[in-house]
Amino acid sequence: MADRIKKSVGLYIHYVSIHVRSVMEYKTSFWLTVMGQFFMSFNVFLGIFFLFQRFHQVEGFTYQEVLLCYGIVLMEFSLAEMYARGFGEFPGMVRRGEFDRVLVRPRSAVLQVLGSKFELSRIGRMFQAVVMFFYGVFKSGVEWNFLKILTVLFMLLGGMAVFTGLFWILASLSFFTLEGLEFMNVFTHGASEYGKYPIGIYGNKILLFTTFVIPYALVQYYPLLYLLGRRTHWIYMAAPLLALLFLVPCGVLWRFGVKHYTSSGS
Amino acid sequence: MITMEHVCKSYKIAKRNAGFGEACKSLFHRKYEEIQALNDVTFSILEGEMVGYIGPNGAGKSSTIKILSGILTPDKGTVFVDGRIPYKNRIAHVREIGVVFGQRSQLWWDVPVIDSFELLKDIYSIPDSMYRTNLEELTERLQLQELLRSPARQLSLGQRMRCEIGASLLHSPKILFLDEPTIGLDAVSKLSVRDFIKQQNKLHKTTVILTTHDMQDIEALTRRIIHIGKGRILMDGTLEDIRQGGENMDETIAELYRSYDIYT
Amino acid sequence: MKKYLSFFRLRFIMGLQYRAAALAGIITQFAWGFLEIMVFRAFYQTNPYDFPMDFSAAVSYIWMQQAFLAFFATWQMETEIFDSIRDGNIAYELCRPIGIYHMWFSRNMAQRMSRGALRCFPILIVAVFLPRPFRLEPPASFGHFVLFLVTLFLGLAVTVASCMLVYAVTFFIISPLGVRMVFTSAADFLSGAVIPLPFLPAKIQYVIELLPFASMQNVPLRVYSGSMSMGEMEKAVFLQIFWLIFLVFLGQILFKIAERRVAVQGG
Numbered sequence: 001m002a003d004r005i006k007k008s009v010g011l012y013i014h015y016v017s018i019h020v021r022s023v024m025e026y027k028t029s030f031w032l033t034v035m036g037q038f039f040m041s042f043n044v045f046l047g048i049f050f051l052f053q054r055f056h057q058v059e060g061f062t063y064q065e066v067l068l069c070y071g072i073v074l075m076e077f078s079l080a081e082m083y084a085r086g087f088g089e090f091p092g093m094v095r096r097g098e099f100d101r102v103l104v105r106p107r108s109a110v111l112q113v114l115g116s117k118f119e120l121s122r123i124g125r126m127f128q129a130v131v132m133f134f135y136g137v138f139k140s141g142v143e144w145n146f147l148k149i150l151t152v153l154f155m156l157l158g159g160m161a162v163f164t165g166l167f168w169i170l171a172s173l174s175f176f177t178l179e180g181l182e183f184m185n186v187f188t189h190g191a192s193e194y195g196k197y198p199i200g201i202y203g204n205k206i207l208l209f210t211t212f213v214i215p216y217a218l219v220q221y222y223p224l225l226y227l228l229g230r231r232t233h234w235i236y237m238a239a240p241l242l243a244l245l246f247l248v249p250c251g252v253l254w255r256f257g258v259k260h261y262t263s264s265g266s
Numbered sequence: 267m268i269t270m271e272h273v274c275k276s277y278k279i280a281k282r283n284a285g286f287g288e289a290c291k292s293l294f295h296r297k298y299e300e301i302q303a304l305n306d307v308t309f310s311i312l313e314g315e316m317v318g319y320i321g322p323n324g325a326g327k328s329s330t331i332k333i334l335s336g337i338l339t340p341d342k343g344t345v346f347v348d349g350r351i352p353y354k355n356r357i358a359h360v361r362e363i364g365v366v367f368g369q370r371s372q373l374w375w376d377v378p379v380i381d382s383f384e385l386l387k388d389i390y391s392i393p394d395s396m397y398r399t400n401l402e403e404l405t406e407r408l409q410l411q412e413l414l415r416s417p418a419r420q421l422s423l424g425q426r427m428r429c430e431i432g433a434s435l436l437h438s439p440k441i442l443f444l445d446e447p448t449i450g451l452d453a454v455s456k457l458s459v460r461d462f463i464k465q466q467n468k469l470h471k472t473t474v475i476l477t478t479h480d481m482q483d484i485e486a487l488t489r490r491i492i493h494i495g496k497g498r499i500l501m502d503g504t505l506e507d508i509r510q511g512g513e514n515m516d517e518t519i520a521e522l523y524r525s526y527d528i529y530t
Numbered sequence: 531m532k533k534y535l536s537f538f539r540l541r542f543i544m545g546l547q548y549r550a551a552a553l554a555g556i557i558t559q560f561a562w563g564f565l566e567i568m569v570f571r572a573f574y575q576t577n578p579y580d581f582p583m584d585f586s587a588a589v590s591y592i593w594m595q596q597a598f599l600a601f602f603a604t605w606q607m608e609t610e611i612f613d614s615i616r617d618g619n620i621a622y623e624l625c626r627p628i629g630i631y632h633m634w635f636s637r638n639m640a641q642r643m644s645r646g647a648l649r650c651f652p653i654l655i656v657a658v659f660l661p662r663p664f665r666l667e668p669p670a671s672f673g674h675f676v677l678f679l680v681t682l683f684l685g686l687a688v689t690v691a692s693c694m695l696v697y698a699v700t701f702f703i704i705s706p707l708g709v710r711m712v713f714t715s716a717a718d719f720l721s722g723a724v725i726p727l728p729f730l731p732a733k734i735q736y737v738i739e740l741l742p743f744a745s746m747q748n749v750p751l752r753v754y755s756g757s758m759s760m761g762e763m764e765k766a767v768f769l770q771i772f773w774l775i776f777l778v779f780l781g782q783i784l785f786k787i788a789e790r791r792v793a794v795q796g797g
Contacts, residue, residue, distance in 0.1 A: 011388045018385060022376035025417070032707045039715035047724040054729060055577045101372055103337045105389055106361040112389075180550030186561040194565045201572035202565065262353060263339045264277060 015115030037124030068136025074129035076159030077192035090171035158219035158240025175257030273343030305497035364439035368446035424455025600645035670756035691777035701788035
């Protein structure tokens with residue numbers, strides 16, 4: 001088992017190294033894309049900045065607290081987009097018939113699909129995320145201690161799991177249909193875009209939805225309350241770990257999809 | 267080596283006609299049509315045999331290849347390849363086969379071909395010694411020396427196909443599936459690809475199944491031909507069986523298609 | 531004229547064929563609009579006195595923005611055009627008996643209008659029947675509505691005319707990606723796509739409103755929501771017309787120069 005994991009990780013790193021070398025064949029376009037990624041989320045930041053210039057706070061959250069929150073969400077999202085892009089572009093892979101190639105190779109299909117793409121250009125967003133994060137860390141007035149640092153790590157882990165799960169769902173659905181999958185954007189890009197504010201400001205229904213259906217709130221709102229010292233119960237801190245369970249139904253859907261593919265061939 | 271018995275497979279596909287009205291209509295309602303891709307297909311292939319699998323587009327060639335390579339599960343019938351059921355234990359099965367899709371590349375576009383080979387070594391977990399021997403042999407026989415250092419995007423179609431074939435044989439598969447390996451190649455490349463396949467079969471007793479539209483491939487490579495149309499095996503015999511009528515293969519085949527009324 | 535119409539029809543049919551994509555797009559935009567409204571509501575509830583327009587005007591602004599997204603989305607440019615310039619197929623297009631600027635301009639207009647037409651009605655119809663305060667309110671008056679239609683069309687034309695400049699620049703530089711990105715990001719913020727311009731500090735707003743980007747979605751959306759005074763509307767329409775003429779003029783000159791270059795170099 002340990003050997004298998006080691007081999008899989010080795011293979012994945014091999015894939016990544018090929019992607020990085022491929023991208024470096026087109027340096028100009030790579031750096032331009034990095035810039036583009038940066039500009040895109042910089043606009044979002046400008047929106048936040050000017051709204052806070054006018055209103056100073058939202059539902060009790062200050063500018064610095066919101067940046068801390070957005071920094072973490074954006075890190076999760078850009079990391080997930082970096083390594084789980086293979087899921088995101090899986091519909092194209094199915095359309096071009098390249099999944100057949102995956103199936104004739106003696107490795108797990110998931111590993112090969114993840115390895116099929118690595119979106120290094122997301123470091124553009126990552127850069128901004130890190131800047132906002134550290135600004136938030138130092139200016140939000142959080143009293144940092146070991147448990148709070150652990151909470152941030154849990155948030156990153158859980159958040160990446162939720163986004164990965166969503167990309168995985170998108171990939172699984174493309175076994176059944178290739179049209180209309182854009183609606184998944186609501187959950188992936190929508191979550192990263194609107195996850196800039198603590199989910200609580202969107203009202204109770206959305207909070208419920210993001211607690212029990214797609215567990216964003218578990219990785220964003222509840223642990224954030226713990227960080228800011230508004231809740232002290234340990235469950236708020238551990239909530240992101242609960243969100244890891246989200247990957248289970250995603251994996252089941254994927255298996256179901258592969259089965260469908262091998263019986264319908266399209 | 268390979269047996270297929272009474273294999274059936276059918277698909278559902280969506281239908282739509284051209285035109286403005288139809289486009290609007292399909293907004294609300296869609297028709298499906300069932301296509302019988304394979305209908306009671308039975309054949310067997312011995313170890314070390316080279317078989318040409320021919321038929322018009324949509325006859326069921328690629329469905330057969332997909333079933334044999336474990337991509338597709340048949341609706342009915344039994345399939346054994348080297349004692350395994352391909353679609354039951356995919357990973358164990360595909361370790362032993364090589365597949366070349368003539369129209370789809372498995373090489374990475376922007377990195378030197380050797381990098382793609384190295385990745386395949388990892389994917390198939392090929393032991394170092396075996397990898398080195400195979401790479402040496404394939405480089406020699408396919409004349410890849412000059413090509414391995416260039417990225418795939420800079421290779422001509424013929425050069426790329428040689429690399430593709432090399433890539434599919436790095437793990438010493440017992441069976442090689444070639445799906446239109448000579449499509450789009452110039453005369454010189456076609457000849458070298460054919461020579462290589464013949465050699466491979468002789469040297470390593472690799473079982474080869476070849477689908478193609480190029481009758482000269484068939485003439486050059488295989489003694490046995492399996493001919494499929496509308497999902498049924500129409501003929502399973504030698505080159506001579508087909509040839510009895512005339513000299514020209516293309517004409518003979520076209521005549522055959524017409525006589526079975528499958529080219530509609 | 532008939533030539534242009536047939537282009538238009540073809541694009542429209544192609545647009546219709548992607549029914550599932552259209553449905554998915556509508557759902558996405560609904561979710562987007564709804565969440566956007568929730569953001570502004572949160573700010574409004576926190577501090578209603580600093581809100582620069584009626585809350586219902588902000589709601590109308592957001593729904594109209596979602597409904598006509600396809601009209602003003604500057605990131606949706608035609609890759610076909612970029613490709614044909616890059617790989618030299620443009621030479622064939624130049625052989626056709628039709629001005630390339632006009633052809634691409636009408637093609638872009640048609641594409642945006644067909645996408646928009648397909649998507650706006652479901653959003654508008656549902657938004658009108660939502661409960662308050664999420665409801666899309668009717669325009670302030672019949673006059674506002676007429677002016678909205680006029681400025682909507684002008685805004686679309688200004689958007690397309692700006693995109694034409696980006697296409698034109700592609701003739702002169704090898705990789706259009708950078709220009710395109712800067713243009714898209716700037717347009718996004720300066721046209722009021724990220725937050726409506728009145729939410730910016732007054733001085734910044736004043737300057738941005740003079741730029742061509744503000745003549746895109748900013749004007750029709752604010753005319754509809756009734757967050758502009760009579761004088762502001764007059765000025766905005768005047769600026770829209772001015773920028774449209776200027777941009778089309780500039781685009782045509784650039785295309786003339788570019789066409790000559792292609793003809794000389796043989797594509």
